[in-house]
Amino acid sequence: MKEITGQPYAEVIGDPAGHSKSPMIHRFWLRKLGIDADYRIAEVKPGGLADYFANRADDPDWMGCNVTIPHKLAALEHVADPGGVRESIGAINTVFRGEDGALIGTNTDAxxxxxxxxxxxxxxxxxxxxxxxxxxxxxxxxxxxxxxxxxxxxxxxxxxxxxxxxxxxxxxxxxxxxxxxxxxxxxxxxxxxxxxxxxxxxxxxxxxxxxxxxxxxxxxxxxxxxxxxxxxxxxxxxDGLSMLVAQAALAFELFFGEPAPEEGQDALFEKLTA
The missing domain is CATH 3.40.50.720 (NAD(P)-binding Rossmann-like Domain)
Structure with a gap:
């Protein structure tokens, strides 16, 4: 894996993606754990997926992304699939870096x-x-x-x-x-x-x-x-927040190498519903 030169970050990609509550969830956990990293939003058009993944693959600070509408099927074309997600579920919602730096697709939605x-x-x-x-x-x-x-x-x-x-x-x-x-x-x-x-x-x-x-x-x-x-x-x-937080916890550990903290969940849900 390439050496991190700045602040590590993950993000959510979609078209649109501005509605996503994922940054609030991941930033909440990052602060709880004292991890110096960020989680962002990236609006990516369907025609821009190939360039997006090529650019992020060359960014040593990029830890991965969550994938939302409409990219969950198309993103499979641009990442490795060692877990056979293409054959089992046929869609991904998370991309993370493997130990060798390769971009790996998986699905935490299920x-x-x-x-x-x-x-x-x-x-x-x-x-x-x-x-x-x-x-x-x-x-x-x-x-x-x-x-x-x-x-x-x-x-x-x-x-x-x-x-x-x-x-x-x-x-x-x-x-x-x-x-x-x-x-x-x-x-x-x-x-x-x-x-x-x-x-x-x-x-x-x-x-x-x-x-x-x-x-x-x-x-x-x-x-x-x-x-x-x-x-x-x-x-x-x-409601959808229950699934959102559960799948985010699985992705968080893939991105940042630490389990999402269990304490403070009530405070997190209060923030998400405010």
Whole structure:
């Protein structure tokens, strides 16, 4: 690995990326641990990915990046994949330097998604997953590993969604946004719908099973219209900050070589929701 000549840093890349709360999370942990490093935002257009990774590979202070919309699939073309993420999940959300300085892609989204629901028994249950992009891939990977019984995909491209179900060996089907939801135990919004600046997510949650869990990966706003609607129906909810912080902790250790501190998490969530 090249010698660090200045202040080490990591960053988040996306188009757009300005909405990201990752800098707040990573800087909070860096201060807690007394690490002299930074975490930044980089707006990268789809056509600029190759130049971005080439330039960062030559920057000895760059420790890695988180990858957000719309680069989670395309970024795989520019980094090494020793863990076989291309074949398993098919999308990355984190790039870090290996011991030899090579840029390595991985995915902390799947584990980050799973952490808040890991204590529940999902074997044989029915899930609805909205979206068919990089985040949905991570969700489907985690649900398949967790033994989910059936998945209904809600997506604009039925063919793409069916391909994802087949890729992860999941039973289920695909429907469009206007169709009535099935009586599922879990609904996951893995699309950008409902995010600030994006189209609204308009769903009728009444068909979901009593006691169903609604999990929205969107975190800006933290309380999305989908989560408010679920709460009004007395359904359990999980917001996108839970996954964001869980996946960030995994990435933090890859970037900076230290585990994210567990103490102060309440203060962190207060900052994120202020």
């Amino acid at each position: 584990a980050g998604f799973w952490v808040p629901i890991a204590t529940r028994n999902w074997t044989g249950r029915h899930a609805v997953v909205i979206g068919s992009g990089g985040a949905a891939r991570a969700v489907l990977f985690a649900l398949a590993k967790g033994g989910i019984g059936e998945v209904t995909m809600v997506a604009r491209s039925g063919l793409k969604a069916m391909g994802l179900l087949a890729q992860f060996g999941l039973k289920g089907g695909v429907q469009d946004f206007g169709a009535k939801l099935p009586g599922a135990n879990l609904l996951v919004n893995a699309s950008p719908l409902g995010m600030a600046g994006q189209d609204a997510l308009d769903l009728d949650l009444d068909p979901l099973k009593r006691g169903a869990l609604v999990y929205d990966l969107v975190y800006k706003p933290v309380e999305t219209p989908l989560l408010r609607q679920a709460a009004d129906r007395e359904l359990e909810t999980i």
